[in-house]
Amino acid sequence: MTTPATSSGTGTLVLAATPIGRVEDAAPRLATELAGADIVAAEDTRRLRRLASDLGIEIPGRVVSYFEGNEHLRTESLLESLLAGDRVVLVTDAGMPSVSDPGYRLVAAAIEHDVPVTSVPGPSAVLTALAVSGLPVDRFCFEGFLPRKAGERTRRLAAVADDERTLVFFESPHRTHATLQAMAEVFGAERRGAVCRELTKTYEEVRRGSLADLVEWAQPGVRGEVTIVIEGAAPVEAVTDxxxxxxxxxxxxxxxxxxxxxxxxxxxxxxxxxxxxxxxxxxx
The missing domain is CATH 1.10.10 (Arc Repressor Mutant, subunit A)
Structure with a gap:
């Protein structure tokens, strides 16, 4: 059953988390929302169809693509649909929309026009990696993907080198070794970390150790989706002399x-x- 439009005539934007690995991890509400949506905006419509099949549902509403390349243009048309009273469900390939994925622009536009925004909570690579890393999780900072260029990457790492919070990064498998090397150079080879690969999937692996150990481990190459968790910097003892x-x-x-x-x-x-x-x- 869908939630009716608000009394003001506007619809509702639903940010729906999708599994990061096993389809069994999907929240029960995900199937309900997909089946009842007027519009489903998906980062990859083919993946959405496979997900719907795995969930055993049909999507009767209109399905449109919403990815980095068309996010700017598509936001305007989706906002018009929301203002007309449609219930729009936004999904990405894995995890929560707008967290290092498309969605922020649409959320901001909806809020600006007083359109209700809600979510279907669910799997998150960030929180899952933190939980299994073995590092402190009471305070953390999510940095997303680092810049591809070496100089820009080093500057970004230097900017957070003294942050005492646990740091979380996404990385592509073919850049993981180079990123770990850069982290060892900037943070220090003894800083502890964890590389979480293929979380919740068949070949899930969590490698923990110093950055020096992780660089050596990653040298032959890494496969799959990667989340890197790094311990925060040790507290600085103030020098006042x-x-x-x-x-x-x-x-x-x-x-x-x-x-x-x-x-x-x-x-x-x-x-x-x-x-x-x-x-x-x-x-x-």
Whole structure:
């Protein structure tokens, strides 16, 4: 049974999580929503048809594609349907729509036009990987896919190198080894991590260890869908002695780092505000 349109005449946008591996993991409501939707927007319509077959249902509503390449254009037409009273169910290939997948634009547009947005909770590679990683999960940061270019990837990693929260990344199998190498260089080879491969599927594998161990393991190549979980940085013990701070800035400057950047870097490494380092440098 579908949920009726709201009294204002608008429909409802439903973000429906799909299995990341086993179809048995699908929430019972997923089949109900797919069977009762006016429109189903799918990242891959062929995968949607296979999923519907596995769930033993027919999709009587209109099925349209909604993927990265057409997301911008398709959002407008789907919003029109929502404003006309349709119930639109959005699904991606696996997991929750809008989490590193298409969906954010449509959600933002619906909210802007006071269209109700709800969800069918379900499988999530991010939460599953965190749960089985063996690393702290009380605080975490999801970074999605890293940039493909080496320089941009290194800069992104450097930006989170001192984050004390557990970090979660998605990665393609053919880039996993290079990414782990970059992480070892930026985070340190002894930082702990877990590579979660083919979660919930037949050949599920979770490899845990230091980044040095994981780099060695991944060297021959990795197959399947990959989620990487990295432990957060150790808490920084604040350095407040002005002479020590000034000396660290001087060393960075001697290595060719501009003073302004050196002050920023030393403040980050020392766990103190930039002004404290600035005052230390200009006091000596």
């Amino acid at each position: 002005p002479a020590t701070l000034a000396a660290q800035v001087a060393r960075d400057e001697a290595d060719g780092v501009p003073r302004k950047q050196a002050i920023v870097d030393v403040a980050r490494r020392s766990g103190v505000p930039k002004r404290v380092v600035y005052d230390a440098v200009h006091r000596t």
